[in-house]
Amino acid sequence: xxxxxxxxxxxxxxxxxxxxxxxxxxxxxxxxxxxxxxxxxxxxxxxxxxxxxxxxxxxxxxxxxxxxxxxxxxxxxxxxxxxxxxxxxxxxxxxxxxxxxxxxxxxxxxxxxxxxxxxxxxxxxxxxxxxxxxxxxxxxxxxxxxxxxxxxxxxxxxxxxxxxxxxx
Amino acid sequence: xxxxxxxxxxxxxxxxxxxxxxxxxxxxxxxxxxxxxxxxxxxxxxxxxxxxxxxxxxxxxxxxxxxxxxxxxxxxxxxxxxxxxxxxxxxxxxxxxxxxxxxxxxxxxxxxxxxxxxxxxxxxxxxxxxxxxxxxxxxxxxxxxxxxxxxxxxxxxxxxxxxxxxxxxxxxxxxxxxxxxxxxxxxxxxxxxxxxxxxxxxxxxxxxxxxxxxxxxxxxxxxxxxxxxxxxxxxxxxxxxxxxxxxxxxxxxxxxxxxxxxxxxxxxxxxxxxxxxx
Numbered sequence: 001x002x003x004x005x006x007x008x009x010x011x012x013x014x015x016x017x018x019x020x021x022x023x024x025x026x027x028x029x030x031x032x033x034x035x036x037x038x039x040x041x042x043x044x045x046x047x048x049x050x051x052x053x054x055x056x057x058x059x060x061x062x063x064x065x066x067x068x069x070x071x072x073x074x075x076x077x078x079x080x081x082x083x084x085x086x087x088x089x090x091x092x093x094x095x096x097x098x099x100x101x102x103x104x105x106x107x108x109x110x111x112x113x114x115x116x117x118x119x120x121x122x123x124x125x126x127x128x129x130x131x132x133x134x135x136x137x138x139x140x141x142x143x144x145x146x147x148x149x150x151x152x153x154x155x156x157x158x159x160x161x162x163x164x165x166x167x168x
Numbered sequence: 169x170x171x172x173x174x175x176x177x178x179x180x181x182x183x184x185x186x187x188x189x190x191x192x193x194x195x196x197x198x199x200x201x202x203x204x205x206x207x208x209x210x211x212x213x214x215x216x217x218x219x220x221x222x223x224x225x226x227x228x229x230x231x232x233x234x235x236x237x238x239x240x241x242x243x244x245x246x247x248x249x250x251x252x253x254x255x256x257x258x259x260x261x262x263x264x265x266x267x268x269x270x271x272x273x274x275x276x277x278x279x280x281x282x283x284x285x286x287x288x289x290x291x292x293x294x295x296x297x298x299x300x301x302x303x304x305x306x307x308x309x310x311x312x313x314x315x316x317x318x319x320x321x322x323x324x325x326x327x328x329x330x331x332x333x334x335x336x337x338x339x340x341x342x343x344x345x346x347x348x349x350x351x352x353x354x355x356x357x358x359x360x361x362x363x364x365x366x367x368x369x370x371x372x373x374x375x376x377x378x379x380x381x382x383x384x385x386x387x388x389x390x391x392x393x394x395x396x397x398x399x400x401x402x403x404x405x406x407x408x409x410x411x412x413x414x415x416x417x418x419x420x421x422x423x424x425x426x427x428x429x430x431x432x433x434x435x436x437x438x439x440x441x442x443x444x445x446x
Contacts, residue, residue, distance in 0.1 A: 084182035129179040
């Protein structure tokens with residue numbers, strides 16, 4: 001992002017570019033959309049207040065850091081309940097109702113299992129799958145190594161496999 | 169493995185159940201920012217109670233110190249001749265010998281406060297409350313003429329020449345009207361009794377008139393004026409005298425008084441003793 005942008009333009013662009021990822025990240029962590037949206041507001045508000053000192057090159061990872069810290073520090077939820085909108089259900093309207101019902105039930109169970117995955121691992125898994133981020137992108141965002149991202153991913157998949165195989 | 173593929177497909181199709189769009193969120197954020205950056209409204213700060221208390225105390229202290237800073241006018245008369253003083257409110261005070269007054273106006277209500285030691289004749293102009301504190305009591309007037317004799321707590325006399333005065337002696341209240349006088353000691357109060365207001369014309373010289381008054385009153389007045397110590401028996405002090413004396417010359421006055429009452433006096437070292445004339 002160019003350095004010479006007007007503060008307001010820069011901030012608007014930053015918001016436009018990263019808002020959804022931050023909100024999603026907070027939702028993956030908390031499973032609470034109201035909290036995720038409120039916290040996202042706070043995250044951007046903080047960046048706006050610190051705009052004079054923020055390094056514009058690394059603002060994305062800074063945003064993630066603020067989000068993560070404020071969530072874990074003040075708003076950590078003990079029982080995460082995810083409630084994703086399943087777009088597949090809407091897309092596959094031509095499928096039989098039985099199949100859709102089955103899919104829905106399976107989806108609910110799956111979400112329950114995903115919610116059981118440790119917070120950070122779950123967030124990384126969902127960022128990779130839902131937000132289609134590459135491992136290195138996630139690594140930059142969360143300021144961790146690629147290896148760490150890989151470990152989180154395999155941990156998440158392993159957990160899912162074990163649970164889904166046994167239960168479903 | 170098919171199941172895992174299903175899972176992957178399923179999960180990729182998930183969407184975060186957002187309650188507001190990015191545009192809505194942006195609008196909300198910009199609103200928050202502008203609210204924050206608006207010049208902050210002056211908040212009414214609630215002061216801790218101890219600061220309020222301290223402020224109140226400070227105001228009181230300032231008020232009382234201002235009050236005490238009100239100019240105090242002092243007048244003292246050590247001469248034998250009576251001395252006339254005009255107070256800032258244009259009341260006049262005729263100070264008799266060996267007497268002093270302090271005068272000041274109270275800040276809060278403008279009341280005129282006088283502290284008297286000795287004897288003085290007041291001619292008070294109408295206006296705010298006028299109060300005289302003297303040994304043995306206090307007097308409150310509005311506009312009137314009166315005389316106070318109060319050299320000490322032990323004996324005193326108040327004469328009202330005009331209008332009316334409210335008098336407090338030994339926590340008893342009296343209302344003196346024109347031509348009434350009251351005489352007091354710490355244990356007894358004599359009066360109100362009548363006296364002749366005609367003598368007012370002679371008040372500023374030292375001519376005194378008594379009508380059927382005990383010698384105690386006359387002798388203590390002379391002693392207070394001259395700084396004598398009085399020594400006399402109760403029977404002598406109880407004797408009553410009617411007549412006029414000029415106290416400019418106390419020795420002459422004493423001679424006249426004792427002759428008239430068939431007594432004798434001896435004055436040595438400011439010790440005045442009155443004895444029966446044998």
